[in-house]
Amino acid sequence: MSLLVETNVEAQAIEAQAIEAKKAAKVVSLLSTSEKNDILKHVANTLEGNVSHILEANNKDLEKGREKGYTEAYMDRLALSEDRIADFANGLREVAELEDPVGDILSNWTLENGLQVEKVRVPLGVIGMIYEARPNVTVDATGLALKSGNAIVLKGGSSAINSNQAIVEVIHKALKTTAIPQEAVQFIASTDRKATQELFTMKEHIDVLIPRGGGSLINAVVENATVPVLETGVGNCHLYVDKDAEVEKALSIIVNAKTDRPAVCNAAETLIVHEAWLKENKEALIDKLKAQNITVHGDEKAVAIFPGAEPAGEEDWANEYLSLDIAIKVVSDVDEAIDHIDQYGTKHSESIITESKETAERFMKLVDAAAVYHNASTRFTDGGALGFGAEIGISTQKLHARGPMGLPALTTVKFQMTGDGQIR
Structure with missing residues (x-):
C-alpha cells in the first residue's frame, strides 16, 4: 500500500472516530450532574x-525515550x-465534586409580549485535544470534557503513545458499564502528522480544538486549523524584583518559581532585577542560585556580577528553558521591566515582588498576561492550585476563555425562548 493510500485510509478512520464522538456527545449532554459525577x-x-x-x-515509552536521548525534563513529563x-x-474525583456549569441560567428576562428569554450554559459538543508528552492530560481532559457534557477526541504525542493508549483502554473499560458510551472518548493512535492534521479541518464534526504543548505544536494548530481553536500558550514567565522588594520574600519566591517543578509552563524562566536591589543583595541571590544549581544566562550587567554566568543571546530572552536555567x-525601573516582558513574554504568568503598592499596581495593570502576581510565585497558574480541579490547559488568548481553563471554559451559551404563540 502506498504512503498516500495509507494516509487516506488513516484520515478516513480519524473522521469516522470524530463522527462517532459527535453521536456520543448527544448522549453525554443529556446526563444529569449526579450521573456524570x-x-x-x-x-x-x-x-x-x-x-x-x-x-x-509507560515503561515502553520511557525506554524509547532513553533510546532517543530525551532530556531529563522531558522524561519527567513523560514518566508515570x-x-x-x-x-x-x-483529580477526576475533584472534578466530580465541582459545580456543574451545564444548565446554568446566566440571565433571564421577559419581553413586553410575554416571551420568556433565558441565556443558558450548554456543552461545546466535541472537543479535539492535541497534546504532547504528559499522559496525565489524557485523564484530565477526559474528565473535564465529560463533566461539562462533551465528547472528546484525543491526539497525544508519539512519545507517550503506549501510555495514552493504555489509559484510554482503562477508561473505555470503565465506561462500558455506564450511561456514557465509550465512543465519547476517542483516541487517535496514529503517529502520522499528515493524517492527524485532518482534525484541523473537520468543522462538521469537531467544535473546538485545544492544543497543549510546545510552541511549534500550538503554532501549527493555530495557523492551519479551520476548526475554532482555544489557544493555550508556552510559559516564558518572568519575575521582576523591584527596588522595594523584601529580601527573604524575594529569594523564597525566586527559588520556588524556578525550582519547584522546572519542567512545567508556570515555572519562571527570566528574572528581571532592579539594579538598586541587586547592588544591595547580590551575594544573597548568588548564594541562593548556586545552592539550587541554577545556570545563569545574563545581560552584560548580570554576567559581571554572577560567577560563571553565560552571556544571554536573543534566544535566551525568548526561551522556555523547562530546566534549571534562568535568564537574568x-x-x-519598573517600566523597563514591563517593556522587556512586552517584548519577550508569552502572555502566560508574570510576577512583581515589591512592598510598593503603587509600583505593584502599575505593573499589574500594564503587563499583558493571563495571570499577574504581586509577591507570589508564578507556580499558582494552575487549575488545581486555583480551585478549578483539573484543567484542560492555560489559555493565553483573550477570546472565550483566558488563564487556567476549567469546566466553564468547555461550555458555550444558548438563548432559550419560551412563548405562548407569540409572532413577530
Missing part, C-alpha cells in the same frame, strides 16, 4: 485498579508512577 468516580476507581497495566505501557496515577484519579536582566 458517579461515572467520573467509577473511572477513577478503575484507573487505580489497573495501575500495573498503565505502568507497563503509582503516585502520579493516584493523583490524576483523585538588570533594569533601572
Whole structure:
C-alpha cells in the first residue's frame, strides 16, 4: 500500500472516530450532574485498579525515550508512577465534586409580549485535544470534557503513545458499564502528522480544538486549523524584583518559581532585577542560585556580577528553558521591566515582588498576561492550585476563555425562548 493510500485510509478512520464522538456527545449532554459525577468516580476507581497495566505501557515509552536521548525534563513529563496515577484519579474525583456549569441560567428576562428569554450554559459538543508528552492530560481532559457534557477526541504525542493508549483502554473499560458510551472518548493512535492534521479541518464534526504543548505544536494548530481553536500558550514567565522588594520574600519566591517543578509552563524562566536591589543583595541571590544549581544566562550587567554566568543571546530572552536555567536582566525601573516582558513574554504568568503598592499596581495593570502576581510565585497558574480541579490547559488568548481553563471554559451559551404563540 502506498504512503498516500495509507494516509487516506488513516484520515478516513480519524473522521469516522470524530463522527462517532459527535453521536456520543448527544448522549453525554443529556446526563444529569449526579450521573456524570458517579461515572467520573467509577473511572477513577478503575484507573487505580489497573495501575500495573498503565505502568507497563509507560515503561515502553520511557525506554524509547532513553533510546532517543530525551532530556531529563522531558522524561519527567513523560514518566508515570503509582503516585502520579493516584493523583490524576483523585483529580477526576475533584472534578466530580465541582459545580456543574451545564444548565446554568446566566440571565433571564421577559419581553413586553410575554416571551420568556433565558441565556443558558450548554456543552461545546466535541472537543479535539492535541497534546504532547504528559499522559496525565489524557485523564484530565477526559474528565473535564465529560463533566461539562462533551465528547472528546484525543491526539497525544508519539512519545507517550503506549501510555495514552493504555489509559484510554482503562477508561473505555470503565465506561462500558455506564450511561456514557465509550465512543465519547476517542483516541487517535496514529503517529502520522499528515493524517492527524485532518482534525484541523473537520468543522462538521469537531467544535473546538485545544492544543497543549510546545510552541511549534500550538503554532501549527493555530495557523492551519479551520476548526475554532482555544489557544493555550508556552510559559516564558518572568519575575521582576523591584527596588522595594523584601529580601527573604524575594529569594523564597525566586527559588520556588524556578525550582519547584522546572519542567512545567508556570515555572519562571527570566528574572528581571532592579539594579538598586541587586547592588544591595547580590551575594544573597548568588548564594541562593548556586545552592539550587541554577545556570545563569545574563545581560552584560548580570554576567559581571554572577560567577560563571553565560552571556544571554536573543534566544535566551525568548526561551522556555523547562530546566534549571534562568535568564537574568538588570533594569533601572519598573517600566523597563514591563517593556522587556512586552517584548519577550508569552502572555502566560508574570510576577512583581515589591512592598510598593503603587509600583505593584502599575505593573499589574500594564503587563499583558493571563495571570499577574504581586509577591507570589508564578507556580499558582494552575487549575488545581486555583480551585478549578483539573484543567484542560492555560489559555493565553483573550477570546472565550483566558488563564487556567476549567469546566466553564468547555461550555458555550444558548438563548432559550419560551412563548405562548407569540409572532413577530
